[in-house]
Amino acid sequence: MTVSIVRFGGSNCDRDAERALEHLGIDAEIVWHEDGLPADATGVVLPGGFSYGDYLRAGAMAARSPIVAEVREAAAAGTPVLGICNGAQIGCESGLTEGAFTTNESARFQCERVHLRVERADTPWTAAYEEGEVIEVPIAHGEGRYEIDDDRLETLENDGRVLFRYCDADGEPSAAANPNGSKHNVAGVLGERETVAVLMPHPERATLPDVGPTDGQGVLRGFETA
Amino acid sequence: MTAYTATVTVRLKRGVLDPEAETTKQALERLGFELEALRSADRFEIDLEADSADGARERADEMAERLLANPTIHDYDVEVDER
Numbered sequence: 001m002t003v004s005i006v007r008f009g010g011s012n013c014d015r016d017a018e019r020a021l022e023h024l025g026i027d028a029e030i031v032w033h034e035d036g037l038p039a040d041a042t043g044v045v046l047p048g049g050f051s052y053g054d055y056l057r058a059g060a061m062a063a064r065s066p067i068v069a070e071v072r073e074a075a076a077a078g079t080p081v082l083g084i085c086n087g088a089q090i091g092c093e094s095g096l097t098e099g100a101f102t103t104n105e106s107a108r109f110q111c112e113r114v115h116l117r118v119e120r121a122d123t124p125w126t127a128a129y130e131e132g133e134v135i136e137v138p139i140a141h142g143e144g145r146y147e148i149d150d151d152r153l154e155t156l157e158n159d160g161r162v163l164f165r166y167c168d169a170d171g172e173p174s175a176a177a178n179p180n181g182s183k184h185n186v187a188g189v190l191g192e193r194e195t196v197a198v199l200m201p202h203p204e205r206a207t208l209p210d211v212g213p214t215d216g217q218g219v220l221r222g223f224e225t226a
Numbered sequence: 227m228t229a230y231t232a233t234v235t236v237r238l239k240r241g242v243l244d245p246e247a248e249t250t251k252q253a254l255e256r257l258g259f260e261l262e263a264l265r266s267a268d269r270f271e272i273d274l275e276a277d278s279a280d281g282a283r284e285r286a287d288e289m290a291e292r293l294l295a296n297p298t299i300h301d302y303d304v305e306v307d308e309r
Contacts, residue, residue, distance in 0.1 A: 057296060064293060093296065100298040107245035147242060147299050181243060 003028040003043035013048030020207035037070040043080040043223040046087025058143040059089030080195040080226035088198035097191045099148035105181025109142040117167040123194045124226035128218030134171045135215035137201040144200040146182035164188040195226045227275040229309040232286030236295045236302045237267040
């Protein structure tokens with residue numbers, strides 16, 4: 001079992017993801033995007049960073065690269081895929097997940113710890129948590145505001161495909177606890193299959209005990225259960 | 227074949243917040259300008275050859291659909307001129 005972490009020019013959370021997964025005992029390797037997705041990849045991480053310098057729109061170029069076509073095929077066949085930060089932007093740009101992550105309401109890059117409410121605990125990515133549980137993980141993005149048509153958002157919500165919402169320490173998804181202006185405080189969503197998920201916060205930066213809280217471990221453990 | 231320039235203008239859909247435009251508007255106001263609103267857009271000028279203006283438009287349209295615009299948040303329009 002080896003999870004492939006796709007490195008693009010400009011990825012910068014690929015090594016963090018590798019260390020975090022290996023800390024959890026999950027075998028992982030970094031794959032250069034031009035080398036293609038290994039046939040035996042048992043999972044895929046689209047890591048954070050600034051692929052292609054965020055040209056055009058964050059994630060737009062990487063989403064149209066050949067390896068992401070392979071990732072989409074693997075995802076459709078049931079391979080678990082997790083997009084984190086820039087990887088979430090790539091996920092939405094490529095159609096793996098719905099919606100778009102665009103410029104923060106503040107128009108600034110924001111790097112801070114946030115609280116997330118676990119909306120569903122019956123997915124691979126959240127099986128380690130309770131429904132409604134509040135976890136603390138960092139964000140680090142300039143384009144993390146979740147945008148989607150109101151009708152589509154309602155459908156996503158009704159289908160249970162909102163995975164995490166920004167909330168306060170008590171689990172209330174208030175406007176004050178919304179760091180970037182995301183619609184309905186959405187921080188992460190599922191794709192058509194629940195083995196595909198994207199989120200702007202960084203679970204891999206909240207995994208190693210040496211660097212602080214470890215609330216993000218459960219998300220990465222999705223590769224064990226998916 | 228005729229040489230054309232297709233101009234693709236990509237804008238945020240009405241109602242989608244544009245923090246960069248808002249920041250720009252505030253900066254203009256700080257400079258003493260009076261204005262009611264400001265919208266920003268991306269403009270792409272694409273030189274290409276095609277059998278007809280419609281053919282050029284069709285290709286530029288597909289470029290916008292597949293890459294230049296994100297249909298979740300953007301509207302776009304295409305203008306074609308002979309070069």
